[in-house]
Amino acid sequence: xxxxxxxxxxxxxxxxxxxxxxxxxxxxxxxxxxxxxxxxxxxxxxxxxxxxxxxxxxxxxxxxxxxxxxxxxxxxxxxxxxxxxxxxxxxxxxxxxxxxxxxxxxxxxxxxxxxxxxxxxxxxxxxxxxxxxxxxxxxxxxxxxxxxxxxxxxxxxxxxxxxxxxxxxxxxxxxxxxxxxxxxxxxxxxxxxxxxxxxxxxxxxxxxxxxxxxxxxxxxxxxxxxxxxxxxxxxxxxxxxxxxxxxxxxxxxxxxxxxxxxxxxxxxxxxxxxxxxxxxxxxxxxxxxxxxxxxxxxxxxxxxxxxxxxxxxxxxxxxxxxxxxxxxxxxxxxxxxxxxxxxxxxxxxxxxxxxxxxxxxxxxxxxxxxxxxxxxxxxxxxxxxxxxxxxxxxxxxxxxxxxxxxxxxxxxxxxxxxxxxxxxxxxxxxxxxxxxxxxxxxxxxxxxxxxxxxxxxxxxxxxxxxxxxxxxxxxxxxxxxxxxxxxxxxxxxxxxxxxxxxxxxxxxxxxxxxxxxxxxxxxxxxxxxxxxxxxxxxxxxxxxxxxxxxxxxxxxxxxxxxxxxxxxxxx
Numbered sequence: 001x002x003x004x005x006x007x008x009x010x011x012x013x014x015x016x017x018x019x020x021x022x023x024x025x026x027x028x029x030x031x032x033x034x035x036x037x038x039x040x041x042x043x044x045x046x047x048x049x050x051x052x053x054x055x056x057x058x059x060x061x062x063x064x065x066x067x068x069x070x071x072x073x074x075x076x077x078x079x080x081x082x083x084x085x086x087x088x089x090x091x092x093x094x095x096x097x098x099x100x101x102x103x104x105x106x107x108x109x110x111x112x113x114x115x116x117x118x119x120x121x122x123x124x125x126x127x128x129x130x131x132x133x134x135x136x137x138x139x140x141x142x143x144x145x146x147x148x149x150x151x152x153x154x155x156x157x158x159x160x161x162x163x164x165x166x167x168x169x170x171x172x173x174x175x176x177x178x179x180x181x182x183x184x185x186x187x188x189x190x191x192x193x194x195x196x197x198x199x200x201x202x203x204x205x206x207x208x209x210x211x212x213x214x215x216x217x218x219x220x221x222x223x224x225x226x227x228x229x230x231x232x233x234x235x236x237x238x239x240x241x242x243x244x245x246x247x248x249x250x251x252x253x254x255x256x257x258x259x260x261x262x263x264x265x266x267x268x269x270x271x272x273x274x275x276x277x278x279x280x281x282x283x284x285x286x287x288x289x290x291x292x293x294x295x296x297x298x299x300x301x302x303x304x305x306x307x308x309x310x311x312x313x314x315x316x317x318x319x320x321x322x323x324x325x326x327x328x329x330x331x332x333x334x335x336x337x338x339x340x341x342x343x344x345x346x347x348x349x350x351x352x353x354x355x356x357x358x359x360x361x362x363x364x365x366x367x368x369x370x371x372x373x374x375x376x377x378x379x380x381x382x383x384x385x386x387x388x389x390x391x392x393x394x395x396x397x398x399x400x401x402x403x404x405x406x407x408x409x410x411x412x413x414x415x416x417x418x419x420x421x422x423x424x425x426x427x428x429x430x431x432x433x434x435x436x437x438x439x440x441x442x443x444x445x446x447x448x449x450x451x452x453x454x455x456x457x458x459x460x461x462x463x464x465x466x467x468x469x470x471x472x473x474x475x476x477x478x479x480x481x482x483x484x485x486x487x488x489x490x491x492x493x494x495x496x497x498x499x500x501x502x503x504x505x506x507x508x509x510x511x512x513x514x515x516x517x518x519x520x521x522x523x524x525x526x527x528x529x530x531x532x533x534x535x536x537x538x539x540x541x542x543x544x545x546x547x548x549x550x551x552x553x554x555x556x557x558x559x560x561x562x563x564x565x566x567x568x569x570x571x
Contacts, residue, residue, distance in 0.1 A: 002455040002565055004492060004545060006462055019475050021461070025489050026479070028460050039238075040478050047239035051201035054184045056173040060157055061201055063132070063172060064098065072131035073102040077117060079137040079191075080110050080287030082228035082280045085295045086221040087136040087159065087192040092300075094199050097214060104130075107292045110362050111385040115417075115424070117145035126152050134159060137191035140176055141165045141417060159194050163419055188232045188485075192225035193240060219244035220251045221299075227272050228280035232485030241481045245270060255298040258307035259283075262315050269552050272481045282311075285318035288362030321363065328359050329367050332381060333374070344444035344453065346371055347437040349382035349389070359383030365392035365422065372396060376455040378404075378444065382433060388414070389427040391436075395420070398452040399444065408439045457545055457565055460489045465496070465520035473548050473559055493517075494543040495569045501538055503530045511563070515544070526563030541569040 007028050014023035018036060026036045038046070051057055067074060074095060078088035088105050095103050106121065108114065113121065116138040122145045125133060133149055135142070139158035146156045146169035155172035164179050175194050177187045189197070199218055203210040223244025226237055233241055248270050251257060260267050263278045270279075286295040294317070298310040328350075335348040348371070350359035359367075364381040371379035372394045378401055382391040395401035402418040405425065410416070412432040416425035427433060463472075482488040499521060500514040511529035515522055524546060526532065536542060545565040551558045 001567070002457045004457050004459050004565070004567075006459040006492065009461065021472055021475050022478060025460055025476070028458075029479075029486060042239040042242040044239060044243055047236055048200070049184070049186050049197075049236050051197040051204065054175050054177075054197065054201075055182055056175065057198070057201050059173045060175065060198065061205060063155070063157065064095070067132045068095070068098050068100045071101060073104075073129060074100055074132045074134065075104045075106055075125055075128075075130040077121070077133060077135045077138065078105060078107045078292075079115065080107050080292035081137070082283040082295075083190045083192055083225040084137040085283055085287075085292055085299065086225040086228075087190075087195045089296065089299055090192055090195045090199070090218055090221050091134065091136055091159070093214075093218070094195070094202065094210075097210060098202065105296060107287070107296065109291055110287055111360065111387075114385075114387055114426075117142040119145060119148070121145075122148050125149070125154065130154060132157070136160070136195060138162075139169070139171070140174070140179075141169070143167055143169045145169075146171055159191060159198065161189055161191050161194055162417070186236045188235065188237055190225045190229040190231045192222050193231070193237065196222045196240070216243070217247060217252060219246075220248040220253065220256065223248055224275055224279060224283070227275040227481075227483055228284070230484050233272070233481055233483040234485040238481065238486065241272065241483075245272070245481060248275075253299060254304050255301040255307045255310065258301075258304060258311040259298060259314065262308070262311040266552055272483050276483070281321075282314045282318045285321045286314060288360070288366075289317050289321050289324075324360070325363050325366050325370075328363055328381075329370050331359075332367050332371060336371070336375065342375060342377070343441050344377055344448050345437070345440040346375060346377060346379040347382070347433070347440065348380070349391075349433055350384060361385045361390045361392070364390070365394065365424070368392050368394040377448075377453050378440075380436075380440070382427075387426060389430050389433065391425050391427065393418070393423045393425075395422070396452070396455075397421070399448055404440065404443055404447070408443045409436055412436055458487070458490065459492045459545060461491055463491045463493055465493060465515070465517045465522055468493075468520075468522060468548060468559070468561070470550070470559060473550050476548055477550070488547050490545060490547060490564060492543060492545045495541050496544060498536060498538055498540050498542065501533060501536070503533050505530070508533075515542075515561075522559070522561055524561040524563050526566070529563055529566070532566055536566070536568070543567040543569050 010024055010027050014020050031039050076088050076091050078084040092103055092105055133154055133156045136159045140160045140162050149156050150170050158171045158174035160176045177184050177189050199215055203215050223241045226241050231237055249268050265274050265278055283295045286292045301307040332348040336346055361383045364383040368379045368381040376396060378395040378399050380391050380393040382389055393401050400420045402423045405423055414426040414428050418424055476489050496515040496517055498513055499516050502512050504510040504512050509528050509530040511526040511532055513524050515524055544563060546561040546563050549560045549562050551560040
């Protein structure tokens, strides 16, 4: 059960330009008072960072211009997730706008080829006489592959945002805000954001060729990728996503419109929630279950009938992904529950008897994330692919997972990578899985205290039901867009009587309640809270932690309390 950390109400009087609740929320997020108004009103012109602060932006612009002028063959090598898909499309559109005639997009198959460049793909590029390789959302660690391309006289440009490895490839040039040699001040761009900075650079060089409309209409994909890749919604990202949502609400992309309709989203109301939980999962499902080329085809489609068919295909694929993820998660939880004492680090793997089912590597990261949510401790899930036994890890804020595996297990891996909260790796041998589990738990025993395994909820304020109305809901929306670095405001209310209680959905996984403080009543809904129906009853008293949302559907606007946690009221 989570510990609720309720923020103390600020004793400082709010400025005349801000309401008390907005001032409290911004104080809770450590926004300096001098920056509060600009935070609430992102400005495209004010907040955009000069693209040419990237140290190699000039070199890359010149190389691309020269390549197009000489009518050379360009290949874009992307990744199979939403950021890789969106950045590949955006770069292709930029190159077309610049006049490139020979452009290919190549995305690897997750199971067969894995992440990033590989030697087989490089040999294909050489045989096909590609003359410039541009990697997006990958490439920063492809030392041997880029060396071979260079040896064959094929330059490589890397557009990426992953962390810098110990040894960099011999690329022609790169844009990566995480490189230690990079002077670009904002470090939290996703790869689609990096490509967008390239668009802005070409617009600055030739505003007639790359006009303002092309630049601004590109922001729909920037918003999707930034949210999908869990980038921090602060600084420049906050502005890019704010304007990107406006573009997304009236996007000109036929494929996106079809996907929005298929996802049952009111297009004019799209926010980061719709991206994170409805749009991005469908785009990602293609690469997780089959091939990301389906997502590329949809988002580049110009015919609405074809786009509808592709959107339906992605929706079906996503439903299959959800079903299989739930099945694997149930098997993983069963493994954990048989351990008796739950260890500080959870390691589960697919049954070694494959007749009991395999765990596709495209899904193990999702299952690991669900295990972290349930048990609040670092979790590793190991599946299989043609490349062998692959693992994916997710962690809690108190435990840097990439530093941990790099410190105690590098000899067990054929390769590994990631960041503080997520990682991936491939075992050299199946027999090393048990040794990996032991080493990781020995490390966690030394590094993680028991109290760090207790989840905490940061509550912005305690409210009464009388406080809750459309006024406060619309005030809260001023802090949007929400996401990593700017979480949705979270509130709590205590001692509420349950006046009605029902489970909802085809699988009864959701919970809907009417709650009363004796004077006021409000409805609350908890997605995947259906299990609570077994432990609470009518007229019992509970405390709730929740988000306040405005729900628009079929022309009706209602107020919704979206449950995040429930506790029995202390008597």
